[in-house]
Amino acid sequence: MDFGLSDEQELLQETVRGFVAKECPSPKLREIFEGQDGYDATLWDGMVKMGLGGLVVPESYGGAGLELLDLALVVEVLGEGAVPGPFFGHSLATLALTLGGSPEQKERWLPQLASGEALGTVALGEDNQAWDPAAWTAKVSEGQVTGEKAYVPYGERADLIIVGVGGGGLVAVTRESSGLKVEPVNGVDRTRRLARVTLQSAPCESLPEAVADRVRDAGLVLLAADAFGGASKLVSMAVEYAKTREQFGQPIAQFQAVKHRLADMITEIEPARGLYWYAAHAFDRIPDEAERAAALAKAHLSDCFMQLARDTVEVHGGIGFTWESDVQIWFKRAMFDRTFLGAPAYHLERVAQLADW
Amino acid sequence: MDLSYSEEYEEFRREVQAFLKGYWPLQGDEAKLSHREQATLFRERAIAQGYAARAIPKRYGGSEREADVLKARIIGEEFGKAHAPGDIRSIGASMLVPTLLEHGQEWQKERFIAPTIRGEMVWCQGYSEPGAGSDLASLQTKAELDGDEWVINGHKVWTTGANIADYMFCLCRTEPEADKHGGISYLLIDMKSEGVQVSLLRQMTGTADFCEVFLNSVRIPAENIIGKRGEGWNVSRSTLKHERNMIGSAEASRATFRSLLKFAKGVQLNGRPALEDPVIRQRFAQIEGYVTAHLYSGYRQLTLAARGQEPGLAAMLNKLTSTNIGHMLAKLAFDLVGDQALESPSGDEVMNLKPRGGQAWVSQYMWSLGIAIAGGTANIQRNVIAERGLGLPRDRAVQRSN
Numbered sequence: 205m206d207f208g209l210s211d212e213q214e215l216l217q218e219t220v221r222g223f224v225a226k227e228c229p230s231p232k233l234r235e236i237f238e239g240q241d242g243y244d245a246t247l248w249d250g251m252v253k254m255g256l257g258g259l260v261v262p263e264s265y266g267g268a269g270l271e272l273l274d275l276a277l278v279v280e281v282l283g284e285g286a287v288p289g290p291f292f293g294h295s296l297a298t299l300a301l302t303l304g305g306s307p308e309q310k311e312r313w314l315p316q317l318a319s320g321e322a323l324g325t326v327a328l329g330e331d332n333q334a335w336d337p338a339a340w341t342a343k344v345s346e347g348q349v350t351g352e353k354a355y356v357p358y359g360e361r362a363d364l365i366i367v368g369v370g371g372g373g374l375v376a377v378t379r380e381s382s383g384l385k386v387e388p389v390n391g392v393d394r395t396r397r398l399a400r401v402t403l404q405s406a407p408c409e410s411l412p413e414a415v416a417d418r419v420r421d422a423g424l425v426l427l428a429a430d431a432f433g434g435a436s437k438l439v440s441m442a443v444e445y446a447k448t449r450e451q452f453g454q455p456i457a458q459f460q461a462v463k464h465r466l467a468d469m470i471t472e473i474e475p476a477r478g479l480y481w482y483a484a485h486a487f488d489r490i491p492d493e494a495e496r497a498a499a500l501a502k503a504h505l506s507d508c509f510m511q512l513a514r515d516t517v518e519v520h521g522g523i524g525f526t527w528e529s530d531v532q533i534w535f536k537r538a539m540f541d542r543t544f545l546g547a548p549a550y551h552l553e554r555v556a557q558l559a560d561w
Numbered sequence: 562m563d564l565s566y567s568e569e570y571e572e573f574r575r576e577v578q579a580f581l582k583g584y585w586p587l588q589g590d591e592a593k594l595s596h597r598e599q600a601t602l603f604r605e606r607a608i609a610q611g612y613a614a615r616a617i618p619k620r621y622g623g624s625e626r627e628a629d630v631l632k633a634r635i636i637g638e639e640f641g642k643a644h645a646p647g648d649i650r651s652i653g654a655s656m657l658v659p660t661l662l663e664h665g666q667e668w669q670k671e672r673f674i675a676p677t678i679r680g681e682m683v684w685c686q687g688y689s690e691p692g693a694g695s696d697l698a699s700l701q702t703k704a705e706l707d708g709d710e711w712v713i714n715g716h717k718v719w720t721t722g723a724n725i726a727d728y729m730f731c732l733c734r735t736e737p738e739a740d741k742h743g744g745i746s747y748l749l750i751d752m753k754s755e756g757v758q759v760s761l762l763r764q765m766t767g768t769a770d771f772c773e774v775f776l777n778s779v780r781i782p783a784e785n786i787i788g789k790r791g792e793g794w795n796v797s798r799s800t801l802k803h804e805r806n807m808i809g810s811a812e813a814s815r816a817t818f819r820s821l822l823k824f825a826k827g828v829q830l831n832g833r834p835a836l837e838d839p840v841i842r843q844r845f846a847q848i849e850g851y852v853t854a855h856l857y858s859g860y861r862q863l864t865l866a867a868r869g870q871e872p873g874l875a876a877m878l879n880k881l882t883s884t885n886i887g888h889m890l891a892k893l894a895f896d897l898v899g900d901q902a903l904e905s906p907s908g909d910e911v912m913n914l915k916p917r918g919g920q921a922w923v924s925q926y927m928w929s930l931g932i933a934i935a936g937g938t939a940n941i942q943r944n945v946i947a948e949r950g951l952g953l954p955r956d957r958a959v960q961r962s963n
């Protein structure tokens with residue numbers, strides 16, 4: 205038994221970390237955060253060139269043929285850097301096609317998605333917190349889909365949208381489809397932009413395999429991984445700030461109230477990385493446990509991320525409350541991670557149900 | 562990540578199962594022995610087989626097996642299922658033995674380790690004093706060398722098990738001229754020595770497990786020292802690390818969690834099964850998040866250790882994480898026991914890791930606090946995490962007192 209990462213996985217994280225430090229330092233991050241559409245072509249191209257566009261796409265379709273754990277490890281590092289852009293939705297779209305597409309659909313789409321020629325996303329949730337595949341209402345008939353999908357990551361920019369439909373199916377809709385309306389949502393997390401997608405008898409293709417639940421579970425794991433990365437970053441920001449900010453003639457880190465809060469913060473997050481590792485590993489290798497592990501990881505880590513974001517603001521004092529401070533960027537990523545695909549309370553109830561409590 | 566058991570391990574599990582089937586419970590005349598004698602007898606056989614005392618060299622009575630986390634887990638699981646007595650989790654076996662292995666002289670290891678892991682020699686830890694708790698290094702118990710004997714005078718407190726102990730490992734001030742930390746030595750005191758007086762202290766649980774120990778001109782051989790004169794502080798750090806590991810064990814947190822879940826399944830709350838109450842369900846799932854994180858962090862630390870890497874910060878969090886979970890479980894349990902909270906707790910001697918029944922949970926409700934205080938309070942853990950883990954500056958008060 206080995207509860208750890210392989211050398212390759214550690215190298216993967218280090219490589220991406222190096223890329224983020226170089227290509228997305230704070231000024232760049234802020235520029236994209238403030239920008240019109242939360243998208244930077246150079247940054248995205250750089251990611252795609254590294255092979256991040258098709259991490260879980262099989263090699264035969266031009267991808268890296270890796271597993272969800274590898275993808276989640278990358279997401280952790282991107283979360284640390286609050287890297288803006290369409291990676292999350294794109295990755296889930298590639299996964300949906302890889303798991304559920306017909307050979308012909310894979311042949312047509314996966315190479316383009318892996319190379320970055322085309323951008324993918326997923327349209328899962330609907331209004332009133334309808335994140336569960338069983339709650340979706342979009343209807344398919346005679347190769348056309350009709351429905352309203354809320355909160356679609358980078359829906360405006362995507363070439364291919366994987367849409368969740370009633371009965372828990374998935375269909376693919378292209379950007380050129382008639383009957384497709386995409387409107388931007390004024391989202392809180394400006395590093396992951398959202399759109400509302402309205403489909404009115406839009407031509408679509410169904411994915412033959414029923415993989416909506418799997419795609420949702422993968423999404424939960426990735427949000428948990430992002431939350432771990434983001435929360436770890438917040439703790440180090442709070443620690444650095446507390447060491448340098450002086451009041452009453454000493455660094456505020458010397459006040460035990462501050463110091464103990466920082467100790468509690470690291471005690472919350474550091475032990476929890478294994479939750480997302482295990483959930484990803486279960487997704488890849490232990491299917492019976494995958495669904496529950498994903499729900500537990502997402503509920504725990506996203507809640508933790510949110511609380512640590514609140515703590516980090518307080519440790520920073522007034523500056524932490526400003527738009528100017530970078531803390532707000534991670535704060536809003538925490539809001540996204542906590543809410544997207546369902547809030548912690550919802551997933552905790554699923555954890556209970558899935559164990560027959 | 563590879564969490565599967567390979568064929569080698571499945572085979573090992575079958576061996577352990579076969580051994581247990583043959584040797585536990587004891588049969589015939591052996592089954593008539595006292596509980597403690599049976600356990601001792603069985604434990605000897607388990608050691609001979611390599612299923613106990615695995616980290617301890619053969620020459621000190623152990624079975625000297627290569628460290629293997631997975632085998633240890635399999636043994637734990639199978640022994641648990643069979644209710645067979647495994648490694649002793651006494652103060653001596655868990656804290657003193659590793660300290661001896663690290664710092665002891667050859668004769669000390671030969672003399673003390675074997676009887677301790679067999680459960681024949683019982684130890685207590687004489688650190689705390691009335692004036693020295695969190696600020697342990699301010700301890701005042703004095704030891705002076707008189708010929709080839711130490712003469713010890715002082716007063717220890719909260720000494721768990723001093724009433725039943727054969728020996729005490731004790732911190733004493735031996736170099737009055739040296740600075741606070743440099744003047745301490747780590748001595749081994751025979752509790753039958755003249756001048757040792759033990760009186761029981763009763764805890765809030767109603768039972769009495771810890772004691773006050775008065776040491777009046779107690780004489781012990783000069784060689785009963787671990788490490789050199791004035792090095793006791795460093796030696797004691799190693800004991801404390803093992804104490805925190807013992808308290809911080811994630812498997813124990815999981816066992817307690819499972820026990821509470823089982824308890825909840827038989828409890829009615831507001832006229833329906835407690836587990837149907839949405840708030841109770843949420844709390845269980847929430848605590849499971851912490852328990853599981855703690856467990857995986859433990860697996861990760863073991864994996865790092867097996868690879869020869871340092872777990873670093875993660876290891877410093879174990880005690881606080883574990884006692885935080887203890888508090889959460891205690892509060893949830895308290896909401897499940899209902900009116901039984903009006904009755905006295907069961908008389909568990911030390912914290913029961915798998916409480917059964919309402920009164921045992923009332924006991925855990927109290928013990929969870931004792932555990933959070935023993936071995937360095939939560940605040941002291943936070944200081945360590947902040948200063949050594951996160952590199953934050955030390956407290957002014959603590960700096961001044963050094």
Ligand SMILES: Cc1cc2nc3c(=O)[nH]c(=O)nc-3n(C[C@H](O)[C@H](O)[C@H](O)COP(=O)(O)OP(=O)(O)OC[C@H]3O[C@@H](n4cnc5c(N)ncnc54)[C@H](O)[C@@H]3O)c2cc1C
Nearest residue numbers: 686687688689694695719720721931934935936937938940
């Ligand atoms: C069940 C149990 C078993 C025990 N068994 C043993 C044993 O076998 N052998 C032994 O030697 N001792 C034993 N102890 C004693 C234990 O180690 C001490 O109780 C503990 O170290 C705290 O010391 P204290 O009780 O003097 O509390 P104090 O040190 O007086 O602490 C009181 C409060 O002040 C806080 N505090 C103190 N200093 C600081 C600081 N610098 N920063 C922030 N907060 C601070 C503490 O966190 C605590 O909340 C046991 C205790 C318990 C409860």
